[in-house]
Amino acid sequence: MKIRLDKICHARSGDKGDTGNVGLIALKKEYYPIIEKHVTAQRVQKHFEGIVLGNVERFELPNLWALNFLLHNALGGGGTKSLKNDAQGKTLSAALLRMEIEVEEKEVKL
Template identity: 50%
Template sequence: MSSVQLVEIAQARSGDKGNTVNIGLIAKEEGAYSYLVDQVTSDKVKEHLTGLVNGTVTRYELPNIGALNFVCTEALAGGGSNSVRLDNLGKCFAANLLRMTIDIPENEKNVSDII
């Protein structure tokens, strides 16, 4: 197995509304989507974002576009107008998620297309 950061096989975009953050994770190549579905679960995203997300993380699959969408509640210390955090926006969550690592089998035929 080879451990890779998500940034090597995916792109991400995030935003916020109130105290909720939305993160879209999009596979760069079609073959990478199955690895995202298998390994980037709600529980693993919540663990990766420990200290940032105090509520739930709900995952939605969008196979027709090779993407996952994560809705993270209680993620901004109350939201922009309530928080005393220096950066209380959800835009940084995409970059944070892209630092998460997953395993890719080294002998997979399509690994060279993924990374």
């Protein structure tokens, strides 16, 4: 079954230069293995096609039930150079929460 990430996660995003970061946090401990398995750097790269022009890096923080994504070259130059309304990537978190993953029904109890 398909599940949208906002059903099982919360998130916050910000910027460092032209790189956006998104912290994706499972709402429950049992959801962490699901996002660890399904929300890979490759999947996120594909999701952000046309927004993230560089590569996507993923780091795991199982202690916080969280993944941290670095989205390189994603902010139109960053800082005062960027012409984007969201020059600091504040809404990239919500953009990641739009992503759908395909999971086995037994994997997740909502």
